[in-house]
Amino acid sequence: MAVVDPTETRVATPGESRSWLESIPAAYWIVGVILLITPAIASDFILFQIFGWGFILGLIALGLMFLGGYGGMVSLAQMSIAGMGGYMVAIFGPSAIETISLGWPWYVAIPIALIIAMIFGTLIGWLSVRTEGIYTIMITLAISAAFFYFTRQNYVIFNGFSGFNGVLPPQLFGVDWRASTPFYYLTLFWAAAGYFTVLYISRAPFGLALQGVRDNPRRMSALGFNVTAHRVAAYTFAALLAGIGGILLTWQSAQISPGTAGISAAIDVLVIAVIGGLRHPIGPFIGAFIYAILEIFAKDALVAVGLSGDRFQLLIGLGFLIIVFWSPDGILGLWDKLRASRNRDPLTDRGGDAP
């Protein structure tokens, strides 16, 4: 899967005079058709665990990519916002913890969960935009740690250490959305929706202004743009993505507990986004699939090589280090480098991707 995805990075600039259907690059058609017919080929386990999980992680990391890539703000609180969304759906919707869960129908619970996640994300954004660059990472790391400890200690609302279990998606249209194929399409839909929304926003006035703020905040504020408002709004949008991802994640494992949004999970989201690449919205999904595949199969692979399966974190950490060291733009950066060197004219040593 991950081998196919990078083809999407060749996003051609939209055609000038063609209709919008024709202007969709061929890679999108190929990937789209493959993704749609995958359930016919892949096993339930792969659909649910690798694709479903990969899409969800990708969606959460997409928010980080949006903040980091277009806004220049690397936030580690994405996973906490996702956790907030998941918790809220467990609290307002049905779950096995009936003393706390209100059991409201999905069309009330989900919007409330998303709105609360967005408010939470906006507050985090409002706090962290007071700082810049590396400070943002530290403050969001501290916030996500506080969220983790708070949910672990609070029994009245968050049910403490054990969290909520039995959080199931609604049986809408008579479909069991937790069965592997429906869940696959559900996550695929939201991942695609998130992907195209981010792509659209990146070219819309708001996205362009945000990229301007990233490159030169002083000039943008001199031009009359409200720098802080743009940044906070970016946090709000990223929180929406994380909230959707968090709800799906809760449904996938049917439970949510403080560990879901722990510190290591927060760092994992950063790892995913950076491994994939922060320059294009496809990056987080590539990273998420690599992560999901590694997480599920690395154990067996490590045992096969003769190491203990517990060294999974070592593998992930080393891979992350190597990528950050040699290609700060992640896998996407490697891909661009490869293309540049392929197109280079060996005689003049010029060319590459510069048109």
Added chain:
Amino acid sequence: MTDFARRHPIWTAIIVIVAAVLIWMIFAVWPKWLVELIGRKKVFLNALFNGITLGGLYFLVASGFTLIFGLMRNVNLAHGSLYLLGGYIGYEVAEATGYWLLAFPAAFIVVGALGILLQLFVFRKMEGEDLRQTLVTIGISIVVADLMLWGWGGDFYNINAPSWLSGPMETILVTAQKRSGDLVYLKYPMVRIVIFLAAVAIGIGMWLLLNRTRVGMLIRAGVDDRDMLSAIGARIQLVFLGVFAFGAGLAGVAGVVGGTFQSVAPGEDTRFLLASLVVVIVGGMGSIPGAALGALLIGLAEQFGSVYMPTYAVVLTFLIMVGVLAFRPQGLMGR
């Protein structure tokens, strides 16, 4: 000091009143209504002492972090791993030789050497690229944490203090009055007091080094404008190397202290990384007095929180951070 009082008379008054109340609470024998209101004085004094000594430990960890940040502008998120590694090394050395005091230089040297390697092979290669440095140190901390888990397993280790330091020490503070009229004095673990005094000594030493010596002058000049400093011929890379080694070594020493106070175990690295993050955010990035103030505040908040509002102790620290960020984003002592 007088300058501060002249500019912020109300704040000064509040600080003076709070200090006076605190001093009275520490030295006086508590009347009955106060005991009924917030519990026995012994609990209060213990929380106070634990908070102050924990603050000393936090200061040891955070001062290295803030020194490195102040001079080189790089955020070393592997600082918690250095702390934990120091704890493990201290444990091994103390177990092997039987001398607790040997653990400190051993941890300082080994972790400091690791800091030199980090500076040489990681930070110097990507000077000025904040985000990349941060990401690389996150990667390093993941790898080092797993290597340590591999080497030492998930067990808790305790570094035992020598016999001349163990046991309680009688202090001059009165906790209660017996019915017979005798005064009951507070007993407090000797090792904690000694370690706290050592932390204070290290803090004063660092302050003297920074403000009274030539090397300190170089470092302070580097904090203000390192390009200019290197332009006038100071060997800035050497200063960087020295500061990084010292900061990392301090984290290692703090690991030994933490292993004696509490225990050495996986997960302590993130805990202390977070603590030092919060401390330097509250105190102000790159300021040693700020780190001391922040460490004291956070240590006290954590201990008083865990005594008087057990469930939300962690949230209290967080609230302090949010409050500081909202009203003074550069930190209490930041510039």
